Amino acid sequence: MGKRKRDRQQGVAVQKDLGSSQNPSDRFVSLMGGAPAASGVRVSDSAAMRVSAVYSCVRVIAEDGAKLKPQVWREKPDGSREPATDHPLHAILRRPNRHMTPVSLLLALFSAWGFRGNSIAVILRDRFGNETGLWPVHPGSVTIYEAMDGRLFYAISRRTTLENAMLRNVPLMVPDYDVFHVRGMTFDGIVGLSPLAQLRESIGIAIAGEELSAKLMANGAQPSGVLKHPKVLTKDVADRLSASWNGRHGGPGNAGKTVVLEEGMEFDQLGMTSVDAQFLEQRKLTIEEIARGFRVPLHMIGMLDRMTNNNVEALTRSYYDQTLMPMLEAFEAEFERAFNLPDGVYVEFDVRRLLRADFKTRQEGNRTMFQSGALMPNEWRIDEGYNPSPAGNVFARPLNTAYVDQQGAVVSITPPGGKSPTEPGAAPNPEEPK
Template sequence: MGLFTFIDRFRASSSDRSPWGDFFFEPVSVRSASGMRVSPDGALRLAAVYACVRILSETMASLPVVVYRQRKDGGKDRVTDHWLYGLLARKPNRFQNPFEWREMLQGHLALRGNAFCQIIANPKGEITELMPIHPDRVRVEVMDSGDFRYRVRMQNGDETVFPRGQIWHLRGLSSDGLMGMSPIELARESLGMALAAQDYGARFFTNDAKPTGGWIEFPGTFKDPEAKRVFRDSYQAAQSGSNRGKVLVLENGMKFHEVGVTNKDAQFLELRKFQITDIARMFRVPPHMIADLDRATFSNIEQQSLEFVMHTMTPWAERWEASIESDLMLDGDQLEVEFDFANLMRGDAASRSAYYQSGIQNGWLTRNEARIAENLNPLQGLDQPLRPLNMVEEEDAEEAEQETESSDPAPTEDETDPADQESSLRFRKLVQSNSARLARRIAKKGSLGANETDLIAQAFGLEVSKVSAWAQLQTQPFEEAALAASLIQLGMNT
């Protein structure tokens, strides 16, 4: 057991370059001009970076995935029985659920500009699993033929080569079309300055918020460099650690002089605030979403939230959708993948109520569709779109005008007031138009139910009992022309 314990500790060394060491799995870091090493994982030490990455990852993971099949009439039908839907919305691999899987991949994209998954398929060509691979372990190699492949370093130090058909590669902004550019590497100077300011603040308060820089004036001289070194070491030992804050005693006419600028002179707080805005700008996240409310108002937060959906999450969703459709679908699959933003765009109760009311009253939304959108079960009889009675389709209006012109009697000399004549003509046209529309609906349905009876009563302003009595006199099968004539007679007797 002792031997294995020793080997485990040896392998845990981050500086070990042996095949079983962790050296090759450490994220690539670049030293910025501020002297700070900046890496994707190291950048997460900044609260603003962590907040932005978390917002992007969690938002992307929470969007419902919808798979559509296009219809010939231009509509779309949802597909839930295809293997692609099960892969994206149910179980992407044996270890993760869809939320964890998408959250991790989006985090890789936000920090490193690339996300990789190994494609595992069955003999039919259907993808059964998408196993994520850490981007730091993947390299892209361009071959002499112009094609490229992926070289992946495994946990045991071995390297495995995968053809590009076995790796699903999600790329961020790319300069060569092969690898996405790392946002952390591109912004290393800004992030390095933020890390340096953060570390400086920590050291400042470690020293009890007192400056420690200074120099000692000594009127004499040290007899040799060793004596000077001994004095310096003894002074530092007397003023550091548990001795910090104790009274300083100097001999032989020595004087202590403080040097350096104050935090106020260095505009430390202003720099820290600017860095939060700078990081939010880098990830295109509204500052108020990472708790920076300095310039937020009640009126502009809502607009910024909409801009976050339109200008931040929509491009990410389009990137995912395009990659899924081009790299994961079979050639014969006529499907479309879409991330549904409806939940992100939902307003308050009053706004949703006005939206549903407008849609239902204008006929482009059914009552059951509104119920489903509010997570309510549909009810029988609420699937037909409604249409205002004072509005008709152009085709119905033209037919009504033609019927009116052909059926209007010739004018006589003893006609009454022209105003009454015009009112009567307008009423007759309305009755004929409604009668033609109702007759077409009844003939198409083939039955006269309670819904049609109520609709006729509302159209002509009649009692339901009178319309029910009229309905009992109608013979089946219904003929549109006969029904229209009978409805005109019914309506004119109003």
């Protein structure tokens, strides 16, 4: 059955991929070798990822997201929660498919989200329709169709033999309930805006700057000087002299070689001009523009100019709050939608690794919580990676405080051992010396 005929049967009306001549899609741009920027260079996926600032920003976002462990939780009637280990999504997040670990899956999903603004994976099912896994697909191989009734269908081009094998039971037109799709910034709620497209001019300037730097390096890092001859040279002689000089002394491999001048020739070395200085400043500005577009602080991609300990800490915290947290919340919401989680069951990334302070600050905070009765010793030990203690499931209470109910009446709280933690014979206080 032809694709057009099949689309008509499914009522497909709008294709969210090819775009138009005024606003071509990313896939069409990639097929054409990348869209030309005003700088004159074509900006494709591969060319953009060769720009160190782009690669670093995408890598930072993807690796920071992938090191956070997602967990399926179930709320209990008393307001507490417990891991929902019996839910199929729990097993999928531990083993998404037979070829990928959880980290490799998250790296693929977060990389696509950071670079293309769309993170897409197919939900794998068994013959009974139960969810069994997730398989990430490249956003550039996906075409989204909108049906007359508002349903979305994803046409996925199989790029490799492995992908074709993993998706052998998946139809060519995948309905949206079988697709995990996290969108970045979007205007229509169907396709996320691609950072590559939005930052095309800045990335194009970066590519052009690197090409210019490479050409200058091939000529000895910069136009290093001028050869002066006491006689007037013909064009042929001047061309041969220039070619001979470039062959002997051009390029980084010939740097430092001894120069022999004949027939009264002189070499006048040229210093850095104001144009050279502006070129270096332009390269720094381009890196800042790219980092701004990805919302990644400069120190996280290796630019430490004007950085101090105080502003690095503040910038890192801002990166967590304004870049990573919105992304994680978008993924958590999509897990709930794609896997149709019931009320009271949700997915949450463990962000404690991001928010962990240095050892001294962390212990001071835990000590304050323990002394105020908000943290048990075993909770403290487990958080630091130690095994729980048999006597560690108790709360501390200062001697000069008492427990009161909502009406203000003093209440007596006795732990399972039968004695208050402040009474003789109770579990020892881990803060007190032995």
